[in-house]
Amino acid sequence: MGAKPETAGTPVLKMQGIDKAFAGNPVVRRVDFSCLAGEIHGLVGENGAGKSTLMKILAGIYQPDAGNVILNGREVAFRNYGEAREAGICVVYQELSLLPQMSVAENIFMGRWRRGRAGLVNWPEIRKEARLALEKVGLGDLDVNRLVSSLPMAVRQLIEVAKALLYEPRAVVFDEPTTTLTGSEAARLFGLMRELRNQGKGIIFISHRLKEILGVSDRITIMKDGERVLTGPAADFDENKLIYHMIGRDLTQIFPKKPVQLPDRIIFSCSAVAPGGGKIEFSVREGEVLGIGGLNGQGQVPFLESIFGLETGAEVSLHGGSRIRVKSPRDAMRVGISLIPEDRNAQSSFPILSIRNNIASASLARLSAAGFLKTWREKRDVRKIAEELQIRMASLSQEVRYLSGGNVQKTVFARWLLASPKVMVLLSPTSGIDVGTKQQIYRLIRELAAGGVAIIVLTGDMVELIGLCDRVLVMYGGRVSGELSGSELTEENIMRTSMGRTGGEGAA
Numbered sequence: 001m002g003a004k005p006e007t008a009g010t011p012v013l014k015m016q017g018i019d020k021a022f023a024g025n026p027v028v029r030r031v032d033f034s035c036l037a038g039e040i041h042g043l044v045g046e047n048g049a050g051k052s053t054l055m056k057i058l059a060g061i062y063q064p065d066a067g068n069v070i071l072n073g074r075e076v077a078f079r080n081y082g083e084a085r086e087a088g089i090c091v092v093y094q095e096l097s098l099l100p101q102m103s104v105a106e107n108i109f110m111g112r113w114r115r116g117r118a119g120l121v122n123w124p125e126i127r128k129e130a131r132l133a134l135e136k137v138g139l140g141d142l143d144v145n146r147l148v149s150s151l152p153m154a155v156r157q158l159i160e161v162a163k164a165l166l167y168e169p170r171a172v173v174f175d176e177p178t179t180t181l182t183g184s185e186a187a188r189l190f191g192l193m194r195e196l197r198n199q200g201k202g203i204i205f206i207s208h209r210l211k212e213i214l215g216v217s218d219r220i221t222i223m224k225d226g227e228r229v230l231t232g233p234a235a236d237f238d239e240n241k242l243i244y245h246m247i248g249r250d251l252t253q254i255f256p257k258k259p260v261q262l263p264d265r266i267i268f269s270c271s272a273v274a275p276g277g278g279k280i281e282f283s284v285r286e287g288e289v290l291g292i293g294g295l296n297g298q299g300q301v302p303f304l305e306s307i308f309g310l311e312t313g314a315e316v317s318l319h320g321g322s323r324i325r326v327k328s329p330r331d332a333m334r335v336g337i338s339l340i341p342e343d344r345n346a347q348s349s350f351p352i353l354s355i356r357n358n359i360a361s362a363s364l365a366r367l368s369a370a371g372f373l374k375t376w377r378e379k380r381d382v383r384k385i386a387e388e389l390q391i392r393m394a395s396l397s398q399e400v401r402y403l404s405g406g407n408v409q410k411t412v413f414a415r416w417l418l419a420s421p422k423v424m425v426l427l428s429p430t431s432g433i434d435v436g437t438k439q440q441i442y443r444l445i446r447e448l449a450a451g452g453v454a455i456i457v458l459t460g461d462m463v464e465l466i467g468l469c470d471r472v473l474v475m476y477g478g479r480v481s482g483e484l485s486g487s488e489l490t491e492e493n494i495m496r497t498s499m500g501r502t503g504g505e506g507a508a
């Protein structure tokens with residue numbers, strides 16, 4: 001073996017016998033893990049398997065209870081992330097660390113301000129260096145004076161990487177970086193990851209999208225219940241094998257069976273102002289799962305938010321009742337419309353409240369009698385739903401901020417389920433969710449539909465549109481460019497209508 005550091009094949013980092021427990025709950029157990037120079041190492045496992053915790057130990061955010069971390073042949077014990085970063089370990093998270101109200105240049109140089117002679121911040125110098133840093137991630141043309149809030153998520157992600165690269169890391173951890181990205185945006189990020197790998201850096205990549213993991217990784221490690229199950233060359237794996245080791249059983253059928261024939265009864269109809277002008281009229285039949293597809297940013301989100309009383313507010317009718325205008329989320333909730341937003345961490349969970357309070361928060365009225373919250377009833381209902389969704393937690397009184405990313409999402413889902421909605425609008429309900437739980441969520445969605453809840457699902461995942469939905473409205477340029485169902489529901493048709501080319505009979 002070549003002794004030169006940073007030649008491909010030499011470990012950049014090694015973790016040996018790592019243990020970590022929180023309040024007596026073991027979360028990472030006797031884990032050995034290494035990443036070589038010049039490899040992309042995929043890390044997979046169910047929600048709560050311990051992936052992020054292991055990486056936080058690597059990055060000095062947590063200290064291990066046992067075991068050691070070896071960086072370039074030397075044992076290290078980082079007390080915080082700053083120390084790890086100086087030593088060459090950087091982490092890029094899905095929830096980015098950029099401050100939206102500051103400019104790109106300011107964000108890149110946050111915490112490492114260059115000062116000129118008079119102690120003043122040297123702006124021209126900062127802007128110049130920011131530009132150089134951005135070039136490395138293919139953003140050479142970006143105006144560094146722009147506010148981060150004005151940029152799409154994909155660009156923010158790349159800025160985050162540019163910022164990390166300033167520390168000249170030997171290893172970069174990407175913890176679910178693609179959850180909010182479209183296919184082509186993710187492809188761009190993978191290009192960058194490969195480039196960094198070819199420069200001899202060690203790249204660790206966490207994702208629940210197994211196709212991505214298989215496509216981009218050189219080696220793969222699978223974790224389950226805090227332990228490392230298996231590590232091997234990516235070529236030795238396929239999707240089924242990954243799933244088998246992740247969840248400990250085969251998963252042949254991810255999607256539940258669709259009903260062969262739906263009853264004709266319309267349970268929800270809606271007329272919304274289309275973001276691109278005109279109207280979008282549609283209805284949902286009993287038992288039906290209606291999908292909303294299309295490329296990112298074609299007006300899907302504002303359209304669906306209007307059903308929940310945001311934007312211009314839609315006109316709706318439930319079970320053939322009279323038409324009402326939904327002017328606010330309050331109106332929406334009163335008639336039984338719920339919306340599960342996409343950005344779950346930021347918008348819709350209460351991080352410092354308990355799991356129980358989070359789940360019960362949308363159902364307080366129903367769970368109360370004469371103004372008193374019926375504690376026993378709340379506890380019973382919350383527990384039941386948490387079990388159904390297999391939320392991995394120490395107890396119901398644990399604060400939500402300590403849950404793994406996927407389990408926070410399940411908590412939000414549980415909250416809206418508990419509120420027994422009549423109409424559920426789900427924005428990307430399974431992003432960041434592991435395959436085993438995805439299957440449960442699909443089953444749950446089917447059961448809700450069969451039980452008379454009108455289900456509307458937005459997803460960028462083609463397989464999900466085809467496998468889960470009975471009918472799909474595809475959007476392009478702020479309007480519906482096609483409606484597909486039954487045998488028309490193919491990848492090719494979805495692609496074509498996504499580009500704005502109408503196929504078959506177009507919807508209104």
Ligand SMILES: Nc1ncnc2c1ncn2[C@@H]1O[C@H](COP(=O)(O)OP(=O)(O)OP(=O)(O)O)[C@@H](O)[C@H]1O
Pocket residue numbers: 022023027045046047048049050051052053054392393394402403404405406407432
């Ligand atoms: N600071 C903490 N205090 C208490 N428990 C914690 C803390 N951080 C993580 N945990 C627990 O450790 C377990 C593993 O969490 P981790 O975030 O590592 O999972 P993950 O594999 O990254 O999952 P996901 O795919 O959902 O992101 C979870 O059950 C979580 O609740």
Ligand SMILES: [Mg+2]
Pocket residue numbers: 051052053175404405406
């Ligand atoms: Mg995680």
